[in-house]
Amino acid sequence: MARQKGIIALKGTIGGLNFYQLNGTPVVRKAGGGFNGKTIKTSPTMQRVRENGSEFGHSSSANRVFRNAILSLTDGSPFANFHRHLMPLFAQLKSLDTLNIRGQRKVSEGLARVEGKQLFKKFAFTPDCAFANQKPFDFSIDAATYGLHLRQLSLSSVKAPKGATHISLQYGVLAIDFDGFATQLSQAAALVLPLSTDTGSFDVPLETPIASTLPFHICLLGVRYYQQQESSFYLLNAKESIGLLVMEVCS
Structure with missing residues (x-):
């Protein structure tokens, strides 16, 4: 690439050279090169590009379906770039698939592995929410009903967002098929507690049974903070006021 010199800045292709503007500066380079759609689709040297593209598309679709299915647990996306934040997780899950060849690896096969389940549970979905990161409680989940039992819940041990007086814990179980992209979210009534709550079991x-026909059941807890003013509660929307954590992954 070279800069154009002269009074008139040329644009277009002339004599095998491309003339164009780059960041306001007239430049010129040899025409041709690069890749076109046909080359990417058919050239043997582009096989790895095709494989990566196929797997990226699958991982992105799985991400989107999961993300849209759990919106009600946090009253919307925790932050604007949530999809991008989750992509490394879904890419790693896909890479754990040892059953399918490269280009056809699936998120579902990765999540079915013990390593995949651990990866999903340890992922920081909402890194700015102290409650989600610290998990200040013990818990158990009923194997038959998926009911949640919280024990030794200690809210005073977690730094709350400025102005918060109450916390809402929204438990739900997402039944999901990462191949067919079917989902069903079963939720419990929200547990709203004052931040003075230091110990207790709940x-x-x-409220509704889970879809037993879908292959994965992901137990989640959504976290929101509120400020009480007289008899009214106001939802706080700072990034540290919104949390999501995975309690268990069953398949």
Whole structure:
């Protein structure tokens, strides 16, 4: 690439050279080169590009379906770039698939592995939410009903967002098929507690049964903070006021 010199800045292709503007500067380079759609689709040297593109598309679709299915647990996306934040997780899950050849690896096969489940549970979905990161409680989940039992919940041990007086814990179980992209979210009634709550045990049953026909059941807890003013509660929307954590992954 070279800069154009002269009074008139040329644009277009002349004599095998491309003339164009780059950041306001007239430049010129040899025409041709690069890749076109046909080359990417048919050339043997582009096989790895095609494989990567296919797997990226699958991982992105799985990400989108999961993300859209759990919006109600946090009253919307935790932050604007949530999809991009989740992409490394889904890419790693896809890479754990040892059953399918490169270019056809699936998120579902990775999540079915013990390593995939651990990866999903340890991922920081909402890194700015102290409650989601610290998990200040013990818990158990009923194997038959998926009801949640919280024990030793200690809210005073977690730094709350400025102005917060209450916390809402929204438990849900997402039944999901990462191949067919079918989902069903079963939720419990939200558990709203004052931040003065220091100890306690709570049973949190689901209000609707889960879809047993879908291959994965992901137990999640959505976190939101509120400020009480007299008899009204106001939702706080700072990034540290919104949390999502994975309790368990079953398949």
